[in-house]
Amino acid sequence: MSPRTEKQIEKLKQKKEKLILESALLLFSEKGYGNTSMQSIAIRSKVSKGNLYNYFEGKEDLLEGVLMYGLNQFAEYFNEFSTELFTEKEFEIAIRGNFEMIQSNKKFWKLYYNLFAQPEVQDLFTKIFTPFFEQYIAIFEMYYKNKGDNDPKATALLLGSALDGVSLGYLLMGDTYPLNNVINQLIEKFK
C-alpha cells in the first residue's frame, strides 16, 4: 500500500491497458469493429475476459479508448498544425505531414475510415473526430482566404474531402496506389 507499490500498480495497469488498446486496435482494424469479439481481444492481450471490464466499461468504451489512444499519438503533429498557414511551402509541409501521419500508423487510420460511415458508432465517432475535422477546415479556410480564393470555405472543404478520399484509397488499395504521385498532384492543384 506504500506509494511506491501504488505507482507500480498504476504502471502495470497502464502497461496492461496499453496492451489491450493495441490488441483492440489491431483487431478492430483487421476484422472490423463489429466482427471483433471481446473474447478475441482478451486472448490477444493475455487478459481474462472478465478483467477487460476492469479497464473498460464495455466494447464501445474500449473503442473510444482505442480512438483516443490513437489520436494521442498524433498530438504533436496536431499541435504544430494548429498554427496558421501562410506560405505555400507551409501548406505543402502540412499536407505531406498529414500523409506521413497516416503512413506511420495505418492500422489506426484504417480503423478510422472503417468507422467513418458506420451508423452503429456514428455518435461516438462524431464526438471524437468532429473537433479535429473542423480545426483542419478552419485553418485551410483561412489559408485560402488569405490567397484571395473566391469561396474559401468550399475550397477548404474540397481539400479536406480530397485528403479523406486519397487516404481512403491508399489504405484500401495498399501499395498499388501511387500515393506520392497523387500527393504531388494534389499539392500542385491545391497549394
Place this chain on the structure above:
Amino acid sequence: MSPRTEKQIEKLKQKKEKLILESALLLFSEKGYGNTSMQSIAIRSKVSKGNLYNYFEGKEDLLEGVLMYGLNQFAEYFNEFSTELFTEKEFEIAIRGNFEMIQSNKKFWKLYYNLFAQPEVQDLFTKIFTPFFEQYIAIFEMYYKNKGDNDPKATALLLGSALDGVSLGYLLMGDTYPLNNVINQLIEKFK
C-alpha cells in the same frame, strides 16, 4: 396456367423481390450491414423470415442483390459516361452527373461508403465495384493525357479520390455540406 396468370405471378414475385431489396437497402443503409438482421428485413418487407430465403440464398447474397439492384438504376448514366471526354464542358457534365446520381439515391451510396472499408464484405464489394472504378479512372486518365497533364494517371486517381471524399462528406454531413459550392470549386480545379 394461362400466360396471363403466369405473368401475374412473375410480376408479383418481382414486386416482392423488389420490396425485399428496397427494405434491405433502407435498413443496411440506416443501420449498417452487420447490424441489420434478416428478421428485421423480413418484417419490413412483410415477408416471413423463411420466405426471404426463397428469394435470396443468404444475407450476403441479399447484399449482392441490393448492390446490383442499386447499380442497375444508374445503368443509363454509366453507359453515357463510358464514352470518352474531350472538352472541359463534357468533363463538367460528367462530374455534375456523378453527383446527381448520388443525390438521386442517397441510400444506395450511403451503403456503398458504408461497405467501402468493411473487411467483412470486402471481397463482394471489390468484385462488384472494381470494374466501375477502373473504368472511371481510365476515362479520366485519357482526359488528362489529352490535356498534356504531366502525370495523367496520378491526376485521374486524385480526381477519383476527391470525388469519393466529397461524396462521403456530403452523405455523412447531410445538408450542412455545401455540396454545390464544393462541386464548383472541384470543377474549377480539375477541369
Place this chain on the structure above:
Amino acid sequence: MSPRTEKQIEKLKQKKEKLILESALLLFSEKGYGNTSMQSIAIRSKVSKGNLYNYFEGKEDLLEGVLMYGLNQFAEYFNEFSTELFTEKEFEIAIRGNFEMIQSNKKFWKLYYNLFAQPEVQDLFTKIFTPFFEQYIAIFEMYYKNKGDNDPKATALLLGSALDGVSLGYLLMGDTYPLNNVINQLIEKFK
C-alpha cells in the same frame, strides 16, 4: 375421363410415384433419413415440393413407401424362402440367396441398416420388418430342430444376427470386405 385416360393417368401416377420412391431411396440411403430434405427429393424426382404431398402424406409416409417398395422387389425371394429347409444344400442356397438379394440392391439395404437403430423411426421400422425377421428365425429354428441342435431357437437367432452383422459390415466397408470368403466360413459353421 374415359377408362383409357384414367389408366394412362394411373400409369403416369405410378411412373411418377416410382420416380419419387427411387429418388427418395437414393437420397435416404446416401445422406440418411434425417438429413434428406423433402425439397431435395422433389428436385431429384423433378416433381414440385407441393406435388410430393399428393403422392405421400408426409416424410414418414414416404419412408414407409420406400421400404415397402424395396421389399416388394424381393417378394419372389421371400416367397421361395418361406418353404421349409431340410437339407444342408437348401440351407446353403438360402444363405447365398440372402446375400445376392443384398448385393442386388445395396441402396435399399444400406437404408435398412441405417434405420435399424434409429429411435426416430423405430416404430415404423419394427412394424414393417418384424414379420420378415420372425419368419426367417422360425424357418431356421425348424431347420436346427430337425438337425437335433441342443438350442435351436438360440442358434437360429445367432444365425440371424450373424447375417445382419455380415451384411452390415459388407455394406459399410464396401469391397474391402471379403464377402464371399466370409459367407463360405459362415456356411461351414452354421450349416
Place this chain on the structure above:
Amino acid sequence: MSPRTEKQIEKLKQKKEKLILESALLLFSEKGYGNTSMQSIAIRSKVSKGNLYNYFEGKEDLLEGVLMYGLNQFAEYFNEFSTELFTEKEFEIAIRGNFEMIQSNKKFWKLYYNLFAQPEVQDLFTKIFTPFFEQYIAIFEMYYKNKGDNDPKATALLLGSALDGVSLGYLLMGDTYPLNNVINQLIEKFK
C-alpha cells in the same frame, strides 16, 4: 487462489463436463444424434445453452466427447484384451467379457450402433472406432491361424460381424433376446 480452491474449481468443471457428457449420451442414445437438440442437452445438464459451448466446441465435438468418454470406461477391458488368445478358455472369456462390457453400458453401445450407419457422422465414427475394430479382428485372426483355420481372416471377420449382429439384436430387442443362450451357441460354434 489457493491450490485447494483451484482444485475444487477444476473438480467442479469436470463434474459439469461429466454431467453434460452423460446427459448427451442419454439423449443421443434415446432419441438419436440428429434428433437431439443442444437445447435439450443444456436443459438436462442444467447448464445454459451458451455455456455448453464453453465445454464443447459444437455438437459434433460433443459427440466425440461422448464417444471418447464411453470408450474410456472400457479401457481396462481393452487393455486386457489386447493380449493374445491361445486357448479356447481364453477365447470364451474374451467373448463373454465383450458382452459384459456391452451390458454394463447399454446406452453407450446403443449409441454406437445408432451411429454405425449414419452418413452424417461417419467420418468421426470411423476415426474413433476403426482402431478398436481392427485390433479385435487382428487378435481373432491370430487365434484362428494358430488353430489351423483354412481362412483365418474371413473367420475372424465373420466372428466380428456376428458379435456386432448379436449385440445389435440384443440392444434393440431388449430382454426378449435370449442373450446368454445365443452367446453359448456362439462360443460353441466359434471357439
Place this chain on the structure above:
DNA sequence: CATGAATGAGGTTTCATTCAT
C-alpha cells in the same frame, strides 16, 4: 394433378456482459 410461395417453429452457434471466487 401441379406449382412453388409462404409459414413459423426450431436448429446451432456467437457474444457482450456479469459475477462468484
Place this chain on the structure above:
DNA sequence: AATGAATGAAACCTCATTCAT
C-alpha cells in the same frame, strides 16, 4: 486486480408442411 464459468438474447438459416392459384 483477476479469472473464466455462466447467462440469455439474438443471429443466421433449414425444413416439413400448407395453400392459393
